[in-house]
Amino acid sequence: MTLAPPARLARYGAAFADLDAPFAFVDLDALWVNADRMLARSAGKPIRLASKSLRCRAVAALILERDVGFRGQLTFTLPEALWLAEQGLRDLVVAYPSADRGALRDLARLTAADPAGAPVLMVDCVEHLDLIAAAVGPVQAPLRLCLDFDAAYWLGGGRVRIGAKRTPVRTPEQAVALAREIAARPGVTLVGLMSYEGHIAGVGDRIPGSPLKSRAIARMQGASYRELRARRAAAIAAVGAVADLEFVNAGGTGDLERVAAESAITEATAGSGFYAPHLFDNYAAFALEPAAMFALPVVRRPGPGVVTALGGGYLASGVAAADRAPRPYLPPGLALDPQEGAGEVQTPLHGRTADALRIGDSVYFRHCKAGELCERFDRLYLLAGDRIVDEVPTYRGEGRTFL
Template structure:
């Protein structure tokens, strides 16, 4: 029996009493992936990205492991909720215009000491000040540096369009702006290299494209080592007691951790290991999060239809954003229908061995977005479900 066939057998056995559709997390795989992130971080703490987990119980599980420290959140409302639930050291990694949230933050010493907000424009400071509503607590601030690879004198740009601040000089000026402004304290710097951390360099069936990606990423890493070090020196000249410098992501943990200027690594997707993280040459993980859909029709030879399935991931529209029919191996989408709103036909010889009521197991293309579809994650150990925990959605928290 192959490894994947064995996994299918034990997942089916563990969940025999559950009615599909449902989602599971394999705890052995989750913990192994967590250990691998810590190993690759080389002694630097890993801040877990909550958007890639979206389940309080699993955030608590990973933060209880040695090597993990702090949360990287995605909205201010989520940050406040997590602190109210007992989490500490929450870095909001995206700018916010949540005026009510800022008023709450500025009025509560516990929140203000536990949450750090991201700023990359003086206008964001203006908005926070206007939203204080009399609250006098000092707001902890992190600046973000644009990490895009720039070639040919800046005429070619590769990287996510995030912060408008792309040079150490501009970052230092923004740091001075924060330092001069009463009610704010600059504590951190973030520089996320999405074009390295979030782009696989070993795309199956595309060797030329994969080689091009590897060449781009090597150039990006060389440029980023210098840029990040210069940026940290420039900001420390303004604020010597900077608490942290955050960088990285699941795909670049070991490279980012090797930079002296970086004090902590961000990662989250590597815990669940969704399908987009199959295409990296530097590491391998174990699929930990899956969902099961029931077979409801057998339209013909080599075809079954499952209930639901239209759960595309964010990003540029394409086949790689669809969930992967994972177990049994060998199933594929009908190109004319793909993953449907309420039903999904699947083609391939394994379909002939599936009966009405059997499960097909899928992997989502991205990590935490799976939890926007399911209210509960069933936790599997071996061939047993050992617990069931709510996702953010299951707790009535759909932040985005």
């Protein structure tokens, strides 16, 4: 399914004719196309869902219920993982270390009751182990841990780092040292290893109007991946000699085909690719269908060639820049005002189609990233064809705002 903008606009107009904006929705037809394309790129390697990108239990459940290559969830906080476990979910891995002592004690209780099904906690240093021990004390069953291995690319003899500043565990020797420290502590056990190359998976290599920058990014990513693949394989083999690893996780929406080719990796991760925010328009290796959007009502007409929508200042995280802003998607031919951008209470829009819009019409926007959209709306309308087939709460709609 690849619909031209006019056909999409007609579908959305029919589906939401009786609904007043602002609202957010997921186009299920597009989401399933994206899911199939990601599975094809992962080449049979299971994909774990990144919950921070979805932030909606109902959408995650729909994907996991397909049972065609998706498994478990990579959560973003320990309280979130515990909440999901309360709902009966298993196979949960917390992607980031936790310093929440109360949640750690709750995890210890849950692990005692369900040693094999309790969430797995991320660690990358002895300090994490000390904090866990101090928070939970003696345990009835050891807490299950995952070791986070650095995937950043270092240039200039280690003076320049390209990639997220995550874990300090960079070498196979450091990974083995931490694995041995975990093995020496009776209150914890190492069951997984994770390594996320965000500078490859989360950075597009096809920047519109910037061929030189695009080539530079592609070269950097290729060189980084060649270095990482060898170093990561050595770390996995070394840690595997110390601990019985149940899973090795890596990757993201942007590099599933690379992770699929690494025999040492047992599973990939993806989340944003289901919604396909505009950040993922800039990749040469694949294409996705816009699936998650929000609608704003036109409420003013300041002058010829411009209309003003209500709200819209839903900026994505990261370094503050123009590419973090949402983009008007439908109807085509609209752009943000360069002086006002996407505003807290109003968003002026310029373009050739502005004069054709009436007060009360909806403009459909795409967010830059995926998960943060659901922090702005308490529900998502699920669309199939030209009909709303369900209305489901986001995390926010369930009264849960973890970050």
